Amino acid sequence: MRKFLLALLFMAPSHLLAVHPPTVRIKGIILYNRPAPVLPALKISRDQAHCGTQIPNETLLVHKKGGLQNVLVFIANIAPEKLPPLNMNLAIQACRLQPHVLALGVESQLTLRNNDEVLHNVHGQLRPFNSGWDKTSTLDIFRETEASYFNFAFPQKGNTAAQKLDRPGLIRLRSDIGHDWMSGYILVMPHRYFAVTEAEGKFELPELPAGRYDLVLWHETLGVKRQIVEVKTADKNGLLIKWFPEMTTATQADSVATN
Helix, strand or coil, X not given: CHHHHHHHHCCCCHHHXXXXXXXXXEEEEEECCCCCCCCCCEECCCCHHHHCCEEXXXXXXXXXXXXXXXXXXXXXXCCCCCCCCCEEEEEEECCEEECCEEEEECCEEEEXXXXXXXXXXXXXXXXXXXXXXXXXXXXXXXXXXXXXXXXXXXXXXXCEEEEEECCCEEEEEECCCCCCCCEEEEEEECCCCEEECCCCCEEEEEEEECEEEEEEEEECCXXXXXXXXXXXXXXXCCEXXXXXXXXXHHHCCCEECXX
């Protein structure tokens, strides 16, 4: 009899069960709204015996269908949250940082590895988020000034280093030993609603409740764009948002995400 009564205590009536609002997943593609540029390769001035004489210019990568790669996409008007720490790898490969742009949540760990048989150095400089960036529609998302965050030397192939990323913001990566062509960016976010566009310009954010969201787009060459997106429940899987880098701030009207 006692076991039966205990079971009843833990069986909540159906009308008391929590009802969660429906969520949707923001999917999209970012298009470069003009002919794709042909960028000259970056010249290599040191260690040419290993690195070669040039590497591809990754500062503006446009797919043949118009998709823009390496755009950081994230939502501004979302409160910070406690995120599970993750580990992400960054490789020094063929005298380049690969991937060129990446994003991860705060408190995650970055593991760097030198896969080249040459001395390398990676210096990370942090631009924290500006105060109020998540409450006002400013294009000044990150502070103008940078502060040294980490600085690692990799004398030999196989050398590794690890860095906990405990401060949100944008980290610019560079070399201090003459490998000026080596560069990259890391976005460290205080919540999970972020992504990096892939080769075709596609991105996908985690599911979130229907509502109006301030969507931020950042690109190392094109700068910052913001627009309000209204996310509605839909029968199909996800919503589609298109954003054109050529649009100016004045022409960025509120838009409704559609399937």
